Amino acid sequence: EKGGYEHFMIKEIYEQPKAIRETMTGRLAKDDSAVLFEELKWTPEDVAAIRKIVIVACGTAYHAGIVGKYFFEQLARMPVEVDIASEFRYRSPLIDDSTLAIVISQSGETSDTLAALKEAKRLGARTLAVTNVVSSSIAREADQVIYTWAGPEIAVASTKAYTTQLISMCLLAVYIASLRGTMPAERVKELIRGLKELPSQAHELLEDVEPIKTFAQKYGFNEDVFFIGRSLDYAVALEGALKLKEISYIHAEAYAAGELKHGTLALIIEGVPVIALATQRDVYEKTLSNIKEVKARDAVVIGLAMKGDEQLQKYVDHTIYIPATDKYLTPILTVIPLQLLAYYAAVTRGCDVDKPRNLAKSVTVE
């Protein structure tokens, strides 16, 4: 059932090129001019009625929501709030019938997410579920559903569900942006072409995992690791840190790179591994100066850069490159080395990769 792989997690990591292709199947116009959502069929009037989007989810799905916020704000110019489901429910959220509430859940059964969805409905919001499981409780409760089509995810640590949630968020943002007229046709085309390249680019990343295995073996016994990045890189840093914590039990923290000097820098001492994501051009120089700050404290820095970047390697100890892609699509690629790093760190430490201690695949208690 593991198809020759040692664990479900690594099998599912390797299924990502196929999974992200499936998420896009039938949802892109042949001439790359549009995103099609047969299951939504929204009109410009439907979209004009939406004044605000709230995204609610837990764990990894919440991290996909944070990336979603960047997409909806930047591409569709819509105000977006992202909330952890167990927080959203208890803070009398300010939403009404002009709100689109998007819940994200791989299993479609997470109780806090389901309860948040019910609360959003009760307050009159339009609801949309992004889920991987057909006819799950969340799929049945929401007004509309987008399936991620990642296929069954067995390992407790979410991998292909996350990348397909990111694809779904991006497709939805372009869909809404087109209906709102906030993206020039040429830009839509460019992004869709970038999306279509992702399966083979993800495959490319999975072909050479040796350097990542080596880092994991080398630093796998450190007790603290930091992940830093800005904008979309920060969102992925959060997911990288969660992955490492949950399966390798290494204490990991993700920080917005610019926030380091407001406290966390005190923890950066000689030999502490820092994973620095630096794929975003518009904040590149700023990120670089944060990397210099941690290097000055003798941290060991593993940089993540986009292919073609000649500069980063001069300031870090090791560099991992992702294939060159559109700035909005980087999260789908940068997360893959981070998943692999967590996986090989867990293997190095002899952890039960597919069933980490204290965790369940589907959290049906509040």
Ligand code: F6R
């Ligand atoms: C982390 C992980 C969890 C889930 C979270 C939500 O790897 O798997 O953080 O993402 O429990 O689960 P779903 O998406 O099923 O609602």
